[in-house]
Amino acid sequence: MSAAAPEPILAARGLVARFGGLQAVRGVDLVLESGELRCIIGPNGAGKSTLFNMVAGTLRPSEGSIRYLGREVIGLPIHTFARLGIARKFQVPSLFPEMPVLDNLLVAEHAGVSAGIRRERAERMMARLGLEHQAGMRAGALAHGQKQWLEIGMALMAEPKLLLLDEPTAGMTVDETRRTAELLRGFAGRLTTVVIEHDMRFVRALGCRTTVMHQGRIIADGPFEQIEADALVRDVYLGRR
Amino acid sequence: MIESATTSGRPTSSADRAWLLIAAGLAAIPLLYPLWTDPYSLSVVRDALIFGLFALSLDFLWGKAGILSFGHAAFFGVGAYGTAIVAPMIGGDAAGLVGCLAGIAMAVGIAVVVGYFLIFGGVRGAYFTIVTLALSLVAQHIVIGWARVTGGDAGLIGTPPPGIGFGEWSFVLADPVSQHYLVLAISLAAVLAIWAACRGQYGRVLAAIRGNELRARTLGHNTGLHLLVVLMLSAGLAALAGGLYAMVSGFVAPDLIGLLLSTEVIVWVAIGGRGTLIGPFIGAFVVLRLQQEVSSFNPRLWPLLIGAFFVAMVFLFPNGLLPLFERAWERMRGVARKRALAP
DSSP states (O other): OOSSSOOOSEEEEEEEEEETTEEEEEEEEEEEOTTOEEEEEOOTTSSHHHHHHHHTTSSOOSEEEEEETTEEOTTSOHHHHHHTTEEEEOSSOOSOTTSBHHHHHHHTOOSOOOHHHHHHHHHHHHHHHTOGGGTTSBGGGSOHHHHHHHHHHHHHHTOOSEEEEESTTTTOOHHHHHHHHHHHHTTTTTSEEEEEOOOHHHHHHHTOEEEEEETTEEEEEEEHHHHHHOHHHHHHHTTOO | OHHHHHSOSSOOOHHHHHHHHHHHHHHHHHHHGGGTOOHHHHHHHHHHHHHHHHHHHHHIIIIITOOOOSOHHHHHHHHHHHHHHHHHHHOSTTHHHHHHHHHHHHHHHHHHHHHHHHHHTTOOHHHHHHHHHHHHHHHHHHHHHOHHHHOGGGOEEOOOOSEEEETTEEEEOOSHHHHHHHHHHHHHHHHHHHHHHHHSHHHHHHHHHHHOHHHHHHTTOOHHHHHHHHHHHHHHHHHHHHHHHHHHHOEEOGGGTSHHHHHHHHHHHHHHOTTOSSHHHHHHHHHHHHHHHHHHHOTTHHHHHHHHHHHHHHHHOTTOSHHHHHHHHHHHHHHHHHHHHOO
């Protein structure tokens, strides 16, 4: 590594996840530069969410290492991952449906800032997500796309350094998807973001480096235009391999 | 709701104001009660208040943090027995209070040890409830079996009343009226303290843990530590109630530590409304009054009724009676609103 190249924010190497006899992830490397926006695509069961679970700390890898900000993080308690600045939006919206929208955002802040600052931040977040009129509404009563946004907002409340989004646009309308892509592109350079997606229009709109997973392995990696043109990737998506 | 949610700073929402109003209104009843009643009736109310305080301790754990302990009588009983055993060793006017502190320390110690292994061992939900049920049984067996210290089935008589003294000067609460006010003051302080603590971010974090603990953990909250602290405080509060009971009634017996009391306290909280903090007191009052009536009719009927109610609760209204009333209230309001809107 040359002296000019900055240290990657995340360097996961040789990750393996075994569940009994099943290998969901079989030796994956994922290196992210600070401020990078990255997409991970692949058919169902490719091991994308399992990879997220390992990077976010909810699943301990069977093998491999994860260095985050130059420090090995495997084995740290789950809540420590969030405290180190790794935030995650789950595949299935998992907000607190009984709590008001505002409280969902407030509770997502863990750094112990003053109540006033926390509230200010939550109000700014609601305005940014277009949820300012739903502040007192039960989060469970939101429309599906709004729930996805609220969860992205929850992930952002603690001002993370690494944002992991698992299918952020699932169930969104075309217009909502477009606005989500705009939101994420706006983070470029400031926040390292990894997005798992199925919606190719959305991935194209993000226009970022794309990693393709299939059967627990990375089979392709590069700019989206190149991935889109890749014959192997097409075959995998069409079920020919 | 919306109005409170969007104002900045520390808002006092209409819900907050309603709660405070209800709490103050209800507190006025036991506050004025001594003015028109006889000492015996007052001692009944005083004891019911103590059991309400005990129910509050469970409500903090169950209603606020979402963990149901079936062994809460163990903490109450340790507080009561701790007071009854330690106080005579101390002597003097403050013996009762010192004994009570010893009982609280013992209960918190047990909560830390048991809670550490259960909570950080990932034991939750029904499993937590079952293990704590065993705690209650173990405590009861120790109390009955270790007769030399605990008095066995007969219990211990002669726990000194609460008081303090320095040399010549002493202040002992020996009559039901002053004891009643002591219990009322402690109850009010406990309710307000828990309410105030749960209003802000702390209450939100507990609500998140109650709703989805793993999610709360991935948001950066050390949920295990939060739960352990709540369990400790809850056990300490239960032991304080037990110690108060020993001091004002002057005796302790194995029914203060057993499974029946563990069941009853759950029923009090369920009837009064989980997480309401005032509800447990109402639940304790109503059910204890009912128990008096039923027992004067036939003493064997009561455990049967409590058991039947418990089974019905698990199957029909696992969240307690309050949500049923709330739903009925919402429906009534909805109907009223429609009527008001109709031309």
